[in-house]
Amino acid sequence: MKMNEGIEWAIHCCSLLAHLPDKAALSVGALSEFFDIPQTYLAKNLQLLSRAKIVSSAKGPGGGYRLARNARNISLLDIVQAIDGRDPCFRCTEIRQRGPSALPPSRYRKPCGIARTMLKAEQAWRDELRKVSILEIKELGITETNPSQTRKAEEWLISVLRSPLSKGSSGTIYTLQK
Amino acid sequence: MKMNEGIEWAIHCCSLLAHLPDKAALSVGALSEFFDIPQTYLAKNLQLLSRAKIVSSAKGPGGGYRLARNARNISLLDIVQAIDGRDPCFRCTEIRQRGPSALPPSRYRKPCGIARTMLKAEQAWRDELRKVSILEIKELGITETNPSQTRKAEEWLISVLRSPLSKGSSGTIYTLQK
DNA sequence: TTAATTTCGGATATCTATTGACCGTTATTA
DNA sequence: TAATAACGGTCAATAGATATCCGAAATTAA
Numbered sequence: 061m062k063m064n065e066g067i068e069w070a071i072h073c074c075s076l077l078a079h080l081p082d083k084a085a086l087s088v089g090a091l092s093e094f095f096d097i098p099q100t101y102l103a104k105n106l107q108l109l110s111r112a113k114i115v116s117s118a119k120g121p122g123g124g125y126r127l128a129r130n131a132r133n134i135s136l137l138d139i140v141q142a143i144d145g146r147d148p149c150f151r152c153t154e155i156r157q158r159g160p161s162a163l164p165p166s167r168y169r170k171p172c173g174i175a176r177t178m179l180k181a182e183q184a185w186r187d188e189l190r191k192v193s194i195l196e197i198k199e200l201g202i203t204e205t206n207p208s209q210t211r212k213a214e215e216w217l218i219s220v221l222r223s224p225l226s227k228g229s230s231g232t233i234y235t236l237q238k
Numbered sequence: 239m240k241m242n243e244g245i246e247w248a249i250h251c252c253s254l255l256a257h258l259p260d261k262a263a264l265s266v267g268a269l270s271e272f273f274d275i276p277q278t279y280l281a282k283n284l285q286l287l288s289r290a291k292i293v294s295s296a297k298g299p300g301g302g303y304r305l306a307r308n309a310r311n312i313s314l315l316d317i318v319q320a321i322d323g324r325d326p327c328f329r330c331t332e333i334r335q336r337g338p339s340a341l342p343p344s345r346y347r348k349p350c351g352i353a354r355t356m357l358k359a360e361q362a363w364r365d366e367l368r369k370v371s372i373l374e375i376k377e378l379g380i381t382e383t384n385p386s387q388t389r390k391a392e393e394w395l396i397s398v399l400r401s402p403l404s405k406g407s408s409g410t411i412y413t414l415q416k
Numbered sequence: 417t418t419a420a421t422t423t424c425g426g427a428t429a430t431c432t433a434t435t436g437a438c439c440g441t442t443a444t445t446a
Numbered sequence: 447t448a449a450t451a452a453c454g455g456t457c458a459a460t461a462g463a464t465a466t467c468c469g470a471a472a473t474t475a476a
Contacts, residue, residue: 062433063239063327063356064463071352072333087422096336101465107424120473121421136355149241149327155250156383158274161391163384173378174249177314178241181366188359200351205334206341213339240462242434265451279436285453298444299450 066105067143069097071197073106074139077115078131078198079217085124090220094213105143112142131198137189150178244283245321247275249375251284252317255293256309256376257395263295263302268398272391283321290320309376315367328356 073091080086088106092099106125109115116128127134152175157168202210251269258264266284270277284303287293294306305312330353335346380388 061239061241061322061327062325062329062463065329065331066464068328068331068333068352075352089422094337094339095333096340097333098465100467101463103423104465110423117423118473119421119423119471120475122474123422123472125423136359144239147240149239150246151240151243153243153246155246155273155275156387159272160394161272161387162274163387163390167384167387170382173382174246174253174375177370177375177378178367181314181363184366185359185363188362189356192355197352197355200355204348204351206345209334209339209341209345212341216338240434244435267451276436278438279434281452282436282454288452295452296444297442297450297452298446300445301443301451303452 061149064144066101066108067140069095069102070105070109070139070143071136071194073102073125074109074114074127074131074134074194075198075201076217077125077127078194080126080221083126084221085118085122085126086220087124090124094216108142109139112138114138114142127194131195132193134194135190136192136194136197137186139194140189148179148182150175150182152178239327242322244279244286245318247273247280248283248287248317248321249314249372251280251303252287252292252305252309252312252372253376253379254395255303255305256372258304258399261304262399263300263304264398265302268302272394286320287317290316292316292320305372309373310371312372313368314370314372314375315364317372318367326357326360328353328360330356 072095076091076094077086086094088099088103091106092102095102106115106117110117110125113128114134115125117123117125152172154168154172156162156172157165250273254269254272255264264272266277266281269284270280273280284293284295288295288303291306292312293303295301295303330350332346332350334340334350335343
């Protein structure tokens with residue numbers, strides 16, 4: 061059982077987008093360069109975030125992606141479900157309805173106890189993910205990241221956002237830290 | 239993200255084995271017939287349970303599988319990990335160490351905050367699974383299963399265990415309910 | 417209006433993990 | 447000795463994850 065790698069990318073991207081000043085956006089190209097990950101596949105995952113209304117997108121020059129709402133209101137569960145869907149990991153195949161001791165399907169009212177137990181465990185997992193917001197992830201990153209990396213990231217971001225075609229960047233001085 | 243189907247099979251098998259009287263065993267063939275699942279792949283999964291010391295095996299006529307210890311002391315987590323291994327679903331690929339703002343590897347002491355958060359959620363999932371024993375799963379099955387199915391299953395089991403080659407079955411009358 | 421940029425959606429290819437079958441070996445029983 | 451049954455390895459088929467490409471639509475700037 062292995063989790064979609066796009067989930068890791070999506071969380072990192074959202075955390076980075078949470079650093080941007082209002083109205084500013086980053087293109088797929090910029091994001092894939094910042095994280096050094098495959099551009100086309102990242103594009104697919106960002107589209108999923110867009111459909112889930114976690115990020116909003118703008119086409120054309122200076123366009124790109126930004127968070128669709130406050131980072132405080134985006135949970136890790138939102139992102140995981142946007143990328144991976146809402147199907148549970150455990151899928152009950154109704155084994156109990158097969159084999160020599162099976163009964164007609166109408167006789168099975170309650171869902172299988174094994175399935176209920178497995179799904180309850182997944183619920184505990186989701187509950188944990190729901191508790192954590194992108195804002196917290198962002199702040200965790202700031203406090204734990206080497207200051208020199210923060211500076212490097214800041215400089216890179218500023219250079220990208222100041223490029224001729226990006227909106228909301230004319231002369232804006234800002235810091236990654238707030 | 240989809241869970242190994244063998245896990246569902248393994249839990250059902252262990253729950254059934256928990257019904258057997260002492261010393262009795264069921265072969266792969268019997269188990270695959272009871273649940274109507276592919277014999278060869280089930281065999282693979284039972285071997286994994288055997289290596290994990292969740293079931294014990296006996297070769298030769300009358301051999302097969304039985305629980306290696308009391309059903310109370312086998313948790314769903316034991317089974318999940320036996321079949322699926324112990325690797326976490328979420329694998330951190332250290333994205334933060336890539337791209338234009340990366341630093342030399344030695345500068346990253348603590349593990350990535352995103353990874354820690356994701357792994358903590360998985361821990362909550364495992365904690366839930368650890369709480370549930372095969373004994374509870376078995377009892378859940380008994381109380382929730384249609385009495386007529388219980389009877390059918392019982393009859394099937396008795397017929398299999400009374401077959402000439404099975405051990406510990408000579409004249410033993412027992413019930414699935416206890 | 418035109419050219420450049422950028423997301424969107426579909427189609428498709430590639431890689432990897434899961435699912436499943438097969439076979440020779442070994443241990444056990446009758 | 448013959449039959450049973452787990453064991454371990456290899457291999458094939460399928461499904462899922464990863465990745466690329468392309469045409470279309472929208473937006474911006476010149």
